[in-house]
Amino acid sequence: xxxxxxxxxxxxxxxxxxxxxxxxxxxxxxxxxxxxxxxxxxxxxxxxxxxxxxxxxxxxxxxxxxxxxxxxxxxxxxxxxxxxxxxxxxxxxxxxxxxxxxxxxxxxxxxxxxxxxxxxxxxxxxxxxxxxxxxxxxxxxxxxxxxxxxxxxxxxxxxxxxxxxxxxxxxxxxxxxxxxxxxxxxxxxxxxxxxxxxxxxxxxxxxxxxxxxxxxxxx
Amino acid sequence: xxxxxxxxxxxxxxxxxxxxxxxxxxxxxxxxxxxxxxxxxxxxxxxxxxxxxxxxxxxxxxxxxxxxxxxxxxxxxxxxxxxxxxxxxxxxxxxxxxxxxxxxxxxxxxxxxxxxxxxxxxxxxxxxxxxxxxxxxxxxxxxxxxxxxxxxxxxxxxxxxxxxxxxxxxxxxxxxxxxxxxxxxxxxxxxxxxxxxxxxxxxxxxxxxxxxxxxxxxxxxxxxxxxxxxxxxxxxxxxxxxxxxxxxxxxx
Numbered sequence: 001x002x003x004x005x006x007x008x009x010x011x012x013x014x015x016x017x018x019x020x021x022x023x024x025x026x027x028x029x030x031x032x033x034x035x036x037x038x039x040x041x042x043x044x045x046x047x048x049x050x051x052x053x054x055x056x057x058x059x060x061x062x063x064x065x066x067x068x069x070x071x072x073x074x075x076x077x078x079x080x081x082x083x084x085x086x087x088x089x090x091x092x093x094x095x096x097x098x099x100x101x102x103x104x105x106x107x108x109x110x111x112x113x114x115x116x117x118x119x120x121x122x123x124x125x126x127x128x129x130x131x132x133x134x135x136x137x138x139x140x141x142x143x144x145x146x147x148x149x150x151x152x153x154x155x156x157x158x159x160x161x162x163x164x165x166x167x168x169x170x171x172x173x174x175x176x177x178x179x180x181x182x183x184x185x186x187x188x189x190x191x192x193x194x195x196x197x198x199x200x201x202x203x204x205x206x207x208x209x210x211x212x213x214x215x216x217x218x219x
Numbered sequence: 220x221x222x223x224x225x226x227x228x229x230x231x232x233x234x235x236x237x238x239x240x241x242x243x244x245x246x247x248x249x250x251x252x253x254x255x256x257x258x259x260x261x262x263x264x265x266x267x268x269x270x271x272x273x274x275x276x277x278x279x280x281x282x283x284x285x286x287x288x289x290x291x292x293x294x295x296x297x298x299x300x301x302x303x304x305x306x307x308x309x310x311x312x313x314x315x316x317x318x319x320x321x322x323x324x325x326x327x328x329x330x331x332x333x334x335x336x337x338x339x340x341x342x343x344x345x346x347x348x349x350x351x352x353x354x355x356x357x358x359x360x361x362x363x364x365x366x367x368x369x370x371x372x373x374x375x376x377x378x379x380x381x382x383x384x385x386x387x388x389x390x391x392x393x394x395x396x397x398x399x400x401x402x403x404x405x406x407x408x409x410x411x412x413x414x415x416x417x418x419x420x421x422x423x424x425x426x427x428x429x430x431x432x433x434x435x436x437x438x439x440x441x442x443x444x445x446x447x448x449x450x451x452x453x454x455x456x457x458x459x460x461x462x463x464x465x466x467x468x469x470x471x
Contacts, residue, residue: 061390062379063378064390065376065379068376071431077312078311078313080312086432090396094394094395113321115315124304124311125304
């Protein structure tokens with residue numbers, strides 16, 4: 001019986017098999033790269049705001065506390081975006097002619113609010129509460145990164161659920177003393193694991209499973 | 220005689236939206252036509268009817284019969300990928316409104332309304348005044364906790380201009396903001412405590428009101444802390460208890 005397949009069929013078979021493997025792996029790699037890239041997550045992508053507000057300047061250079069503008073962060077689920085009046089507390093005296101602040105002055109004159117673009121926008125089915133986190137020793141920089149070093153505000157983390165769970169499953173790795181919550185430069189000490197366990201007891205953080213219960217964040 | 224899944228054929232007929240496909244079917248599949256017309260195809264999906272021989276149509280569309288249920292089951296998955304759940308039509312704090320003229324969902328408190336449990340009948344506590352004169356006594360109990368709270372709030376809300384010692388050399392002042400008076404000048408050292416509460420509440424000179432930013436309780440805590448700052452700059456060693464004085468002497 002004559003050969004059914006020419007010799008080149010061996011090559012074709014190998015190319016097809018390996019090609020297919022490479023193609024599938026490549027497709028997987030490409031998908032995960034796009035999924036975790038700033039293109040999808042928006043991490044570290046500064047958004048176009050009505051005023052190019054610099055947290056770096058106001059926090060690091062001017063020494064303004066987070067709570068000076070985000071007044072409701074300890075009392076409410078929402079940290080609060082400062083009203084025009086708060087900006088004008090200083091800017092009624094400083095940079096009063098700066099063209100970059102024209103829309104701010106216009107907002108004060110007309111009563112039309114500035115339209116800031118949300119940088120950290122959680123899906124509406126997530127019920128996040130700032131006051132609860134601040135009260136239990138989770139600092140600003142835990143989620144927002146070094147905002148005090150951001151000339152233009154950007155997202156520091158993906159805010160994906162798996163990212164939230166990293167802490168909800170092991171809060172002792174992230175919890176810090178309450179008086180360090182607004183300390184942007186705070187870093188976990190070498191004994192964070194023990195200190196974290198102590199703080200969990202001290203702040204009555206319920207680690208019996210409530211932190212990972214669906215309805216804690218989704219209602 | 221064959222049994223075919225009429226559900227599948229019916230679906231195909233349904234999607235083609237015309238009576239034409241029925242041409243190839245024998246009269247006994249009249250039921251399917253009915254199903255098609257009444258738009259209840261899905262209910263028949265699991266049904267199998269006896270037919271009098273395979274028709275050309277059923278053969279031709281056998282792959283469709285397999286593929287369509289698959290496709291149909293994928294559609295709801297794709298349909299779930301809309302952003303509606305992410306951005307629900309509800310008002311969240313400071314979200315944009317297409318209803319109110321200032322485009323803000325957060326509404327100001329209407330005039331002449333009092334929030335529940337917020338009657339504010341205690342004038343001294345909420346204004347720092349009794350019968351038009353500043354009160355000289357703190358209207359809340361002075362505790363170490365209040366003082367600590369006052370210090371924390373002062374350093375967050377006031378030290379930007381007044382600096383942490385109250386001398387008025389805060390960072391914002393160094394950047395050009397008009398300098399506020401030092402707390403350690405005689406006029407302010409002798410000012411009644413109600414004055415400080417009133418200034419935080421209503422502003423003073425170029426200082427804006429902080430009424431929306433600092434709660435009344437915190438304003439008293441800050442006022443108490445300002446008194447402590449003033450004392451810290453104008454204390455005499457002889458004011459200390461004897462034991463403390465001796466400790467001070469031994470440090471010299």
